Amino acid sequence: MQSNAVDYKCPSCGATIPFSPEKQKWVCSYCGSEFTLEELQKSQKKSVVEEKKEIKVEDADIYRCQSCGAEIIADENTTATFCVYCGNTAILKDRIHNSRVPDLIIPFQKVKDDATKAFEKVVKHKPLVPKAFKTKGNIQKITGIYIPFWAYDFQVSGTVEFNATDVHTWTDFRNQYTKTDGFSVVCEGNMDYDKVLADGSSRFPDDLMDSLEPFDFQGLVSYNQAFLAGFFSEKYDVDEDKAVERAQRRAVNTSVSLMRETVNHQSCALLDNQLNVQEQKVYYILLPVWMVNTKYRDKTYTFAMNGQTGKIVGDLPLGIKEVVVWSLVIYLICFIIFLLLFLGGII
């Protein structure tokens, strides 16, 4: 099925050879050998010739979570023992069948330690996070997973009508005058968008996936199953026709915003939008995310870190005690300042 699929066994010793985000190479954990994708591909061709063995992308395991329904893909050497999303251990192993092969992938550039450090750093500087939550022990699992995204190339063209307003005021010795002029402004334009993202996973709210952006598309490479070695991957469950609506909305919003910027009036409100969005191309992309599962007071908090840029997202818990203490501290500080201002005769 996939012509460029490679065997991710070490060409030197035959052990499993995972992708190393730090070195951006495949590093054998047993013999220490390092290989680039080209070297692995060469080795694979050789082994195919020698052993006449073909690895297909379908030769992957899929784990279905009985709790949240997530479908996690792992290579035959990676075993999932819990759901990377909800932490549930009730998962069933199955074989993948005729899944669509991703077009592009951004390989992991951040390692597991980066995710731990980023999480700890974010938590450290949030005073309202409960103290107990800040301790390391709360991080239960950190898992590298490729999340499926759809990326669309759009061409947007058409006209947009705005209601614009200018207000001028002036005074003479008797009166103040306020002149309000209303305008009807029609803008025409066209613009192109390259790979507008919409996540293909229904596992997380869209805004959580949105928050992982931006990804640097300079890091996009052709998909190769070898990149999955050592990581999990999720199979998309929102198809491209459904996800395109969100991407189109984003493109239209940006186009309207660009046109609004050309209107040379003080304020401007959208009146009518006649924009046409043409889908030029769609890509199935896998993007790297470190999922950080934490537990606090029997509740699971899941955070996601952009595996390329290190940006961490997720909603941190609020500590009632911390909120009360900080409220009192801020109030007291302000109160003392205002009291001193009064005593100093300033207020």
Place this chain on the structure above:
Amino acid sequence: MKKWKCFLLIVMLFHFCIMPVSASTNTFTRTRDNLLVSQDIIVTSQNLDAILNTPAVDASEKVYDFADLLTDSEEKEIYQEVLDFIDQADMDMAIVTIAENNKNNEVAYADDFYDYNDFGTDSSHSGILFLADMDNRVIYMSTTGQAISLYNDYRIEAIMDAIYQEFSDQNYKEGISSFINATTGYKNLGYLNEMEDAKYHVASDGEIVRTFPFAIVFGVPFVITFIVIGIMIYKNKLVRKATSSRNYLVEDSANVKILSDTLTSTYTSVTPRYNSNSDGGFGGSSTHSSSSGRSHGGGGHRF
């Protein structure tokens, strides 16, 4: 010996002339031929009756207790307090109480009494007259000259609010003393802008004291705390919905032009500017003209 007797007589007469008459108020009779007004008062048919209806008094007495609200000793004390004020403030002061008001209102009575008895210390006749009108149950202060600027509407209201209760309670001496205290206090405070002025109020004894800004000292920190905690809670949420795709816009691909820009409506509203009746500068009080034509400020309070 004759010379010595003459000298003694002159000394006695002089002493008699400058001694205040506290126990009773001396009034003189005005006639059409002898109106007993200052030369700079222009007498017209419009103000003639006002002059004739205004008691003529000795302007040096300062305390005119026609309503007999004060004992002799109280009058003496107030007289001394008034002299102290005049000495400190470099402006005149008169205290008047009346049982019946033969004028239209307390304002006309106070202004006419001040103008037609030639009070005032300088060319602008600067000074204050305090009137306790028992007929209308109102206390009123009339300001003239420099006093108009010094005692703005805010200050007059603050003084009147602080002392009217004493008159309700028939503590006339205390009320008048508080009035003199307050006017002295404001004189010492000098000219302030409105914001600065609002920081002070008059205590019931007439002392000018800083107002403790409860709303600011207690309320503003509450609002600040609410906002800061709100921001901190917001920052705990690291999830933001994406609505824009600007990151994916192909560079230089945007080609936008304005097809039309048409004026559809125009409207001009006119608001009259606030026309202050104050003297400007430090604010001062609102003013009016008395029957003599002079400008006065002032304000009162019913009790």
